[in-house]
Amino acid sequence: xxKKFVTWTIVLYAIYGLLLGLYFFQWTDVGxxxxxxxxxxxxxTFMTEKELELSQEYSRYKNFLSFLGEPLEWIIYLGVMIFGxxxxxxxxxxxxxxxxxxxxxxxxxxxxxxxxxxxxxxxxARRWLSVKYGISTQxxxxxxxxxxxxxxxxxxxxxxxxxxxxxxxxxxxxRWWLIAWVLMIPFLFFMMxxxxxxxxxxxxxxxxxxxxxxxxxxxxxxxxxxxxxxxVYEVNMSEKTNSMNAYVNGIGSNLRIVLWDTTLNRLEENxxxxxxxxxxxxxxxxxxxxxxxxxxxxxFFGLYFTYHLLRYATRRWGERLGxxxxxxxxxxxMFFLILTMLSFLSSPVELAISRNAETDADQYAIEMTxxxxxxxxSFQELTVNGLSDVHPPALVKYLRYGHPTMMERIHMxxxxxxIDVKEE
Numbered sequence: 267x268x269k270k271f272v273t274w275t276i277v278l279y280a281i282y283g284l285l286l287g288l289y290f291f292q293w294t295d296v297g298x299x300x301x302x303x304x305x306x307x308x309x310x311t312f313m314t315e316k317e318l319e320l321s322q323e324y325s326r327y328k329n330f331l332s333f334l335g336e337p338l339e340w341i342i343y344l345g346v347m348i349f350g351x352x353x354x355x356x357x358x359x360x361x362x363x364x365x366x367x368x369x370x371x372x373x374x375x376x377x378x379x380x381x382x383x384x385x386x387x388x389x390x391a392r393r394w395l396s397v398k399y400g401i402s403t404q405x406x407x408x409x410x411x412x413x414x415x416x417x418x419x420x421x422x423x424x425x426x427x428x429x430x431x432x433x434x435x436x437x438x439x440x441r442w443w444l445i446a447w448v449l450m451i452p453f454l455f456f457m458m459x460x461x462x463x464x465x466x467x468x469x470x471x472x473x474x475x476x477x478x479x480x481x482x483x484x485x486x487x488x489x490x491x492x493x494x495x496x497x498v499y500e501v502n503m504s505e506k507t508n509s510m511n512a513y514v515n516g517i518g519s520n521l522r523i524v525l526w527d528t529t530l531n532r533l534e535e536n537x538x539x540x541x542x543x544x545x546x547x548x549x550x551x552x553x554x555x556x557x558x559x560x561x562x563x564x565x566f567f568g569l570y571f572t573y574h575l576l577r578y579a580t581r582r583w584g585e586r587l588g589x590x591x592x593x594x595x596x597x598x599x600m601f602f603l604i605l606t607m608l609s610f611l612s613s614p615v616e617l618a619i620s621r622n623a624e625t626d627a628d629q630y631a632i633e634m635t636x637x638x639x640x641x642x643x644s645f646q647e648l649t650v651n652g653l654s655d656v657h658p659p660a661l662v663k664y665l666r667y668g669h670p671t672m673m674e675r676i677h678m679x680x681x682x683x684x685i686d687v688k689e690e
Contacts, residue, residue, distance in 0.1 A: 267586065271348050275341055283334060290330045294659040296322050298673075302657075307676040309656050312646040317653070324399040325655035329662050331395065335388045336610070342381050343603040351380065352596040353588035359595070366595075370432055371425035373595045377602075378421055389413070396507075399653055404506040415468050427453075428598065436593040443573035447566050454558060454565075455517070462516035462524075475500045475525065480535060484542050487634065488523065491550045499524045504531065509652045512538075514545045515554065532651060537644035540635050547630030553623045560619065568608050575604045613665060620668035628675055632682050641679045645672055 298308050305311070309318055346352050355376040359369035393409055396402035402409075430449065434442040466472070475481040475498040488495045493514070503511070503526040510529040516522050523545070529538060548554065579600050580592050589596040632641050649656055649672045656672040663671060670678075 268348055271344065275345075279337070279341070282337065286330055286333050289661065290326045290333075290659070296655075296657075298657060302673060302677065305677065306642050306646070306680045307656065307673045309649065313650055317650055320399060321649075321653040321655060324395070324401070324653045325658065327395055328392070329658070329666070331388065331392050332666065333661075335385070338385060338388065339381065339606055340603055342384050343599040343606075346377065346380065346599045347587040347596075350588060352377075352599050356588075356594070356596045366433070367429060370429045370595055373598060374425045374428050375421055377598065378417070378424065382417060401509060401653060402507055403504070408506065412469055419465060419468070423457075432593060432595055432598075439593075443569040447569050450565055451562055454561060458515075458554075458558060459517050459520050462522040463520050470501045470503065470506075472499045472501050472524070474498070477530070480530075480538065483535075483539060484523065487539065487543055487546055490634070491546045493521075493523070493546055493549050495521055495523050497523075500527055500530065501525070502527050504528050510648055512541050512545050514549045517554070528651070533644055533647055534640065536635070536637055536640035537647065540631055540637060540641045540644050543631035543634045544627045547627035547634070548623070550630065551623070551626055553627065556623070557620075560616065564612060564616065568605060568612075571608055572601065572604045576601055579604070617664065617666070617668050621670050624669045625675075625678070628670075628678060632679060638679055638682055642676055645676050645679070648672070 298310070302308050309321070313321065355373045356369070358376070359372040362372060363369060393402065393404075397404075404412075431442070431446055434445050438445055475484075481498045484498050485495065495514075499522055501524055503509075508528060510526055510532060512525045512529050514521070514523050523542070525538070525542070529541065533541070576592055576597065580589065580597060584590050584597070587596075587600070589600075591597075628641075632638060635641065648654065654672055655662075656676075658667065658671060669675070
């Protein structure tokens with residue numbers, strides 16, 4: 267079984283990598299559709315020849331690495347079970363303590379550590395690529411610090427969730443998934459409340475916006491939209507990236523309007539105001555809550571299908587993989603395998619919903635600011651600084667993009683300006 271797993275994994279992964287390489291470097295057209303040539307959405311009108319070349323190169327390599335890494339986590343979970351590592355982790359936990367409240371978090375720690383180590387080369391390759399093309403400005407030590415913070419935050423949250431989950435599985439054999447889902451709802455609200463004031467500051471330094479005149483204008487937009495904010499925050503991202511961003515997140519008293527300093531440094535004031543109007547649009551249209559509702563619904567179906575598939579997998583292969591009962595913590599890699607595969611299968615629908623929400627926010631922002639030139643200019647500058655691909659391949663758009671493509675966004679804004687794109 268082990269030999270077959272290794273052989274088939276190498277063969278299938280090599281074929282998969284070859285097909286990806288052909289798709290991204292041979293089969294996809296990087297040109298601009300004729301209907302967009304010469305318009306504001308055509309990158310040749312706002313990017314230099316060198317910038318355009320770098321954008322196309324960077325996008326191809328970035329997308330190739332992203333898709334190359336997609337099945338790796340699945341392979342790791344399968345390998346952990348087939349090679350008996352899950353049993354070793356379980357037995358080690360039993361040697362340390364006879365209490366499940368200790369054994370389960372320890373198992374999670376060992377599994378997460380192994381997964382992180384095995385995925386590290388790919389993560390480093392992505393980071394190296396970002397640095398090479400001038401997107402990331404972050405030092406290796408700073409990057410590793412963020413990685414370690416993410417590791418331990420992820421462990422604490424996952425250890426808590428999995429400990430509760432496996433206690434429910436043991437106590438409620440047929441209804442654990444439903445009870446787990448009900449408990450997840452207040453947890454998701456709590457994390458949404460906690461994120462801006464507890465987790466985000468662990469990665470970056472947040473200060474009040476230094477430009478008070480700009481802050482007044484942003485708060486005026488917020489007040490017009492009934493956004494309950496009395497200050498705007500600035501976050502120091504220039505020592506990590508050349509990309510730009512802004513967002514409104516959190517709920518209740520923890521609501522925050524945040525601007526990256528890279529956005530402030532590279533955009534004109536009216537362009538910043540358009541970007542903030544876009545983010546305010548998300549709040550006004552309750553996208554934060556709709557997103558949360560979507561996560562809750564997805565969690566319901568995810569746990570429901572995982573419940574049935576995990577029971578089937580346990581009956582079918584459990585004994586050979588080291589567990590005969592779903593409540594056995596050695597089944598956790600199988601649980602993760604099923605959940606991550608279901609997440610991948612549902613991602614096109616989730617991303618399509620997200621793209622629609624982003625379009626609505628763009629339309630809200632242009633209606634609020636009535637400044638198409640600033641809107642178009644902001645997206646063009648975002649494209650240049652992030653070396654974004656304005657017209658990505660279909661596979662990338664539908665499996666990776668939570669926003670419309672830059673070409674689609676700029677075209678929509680230009681159309682608002684009353685320009686007939688096809689006649690340009």
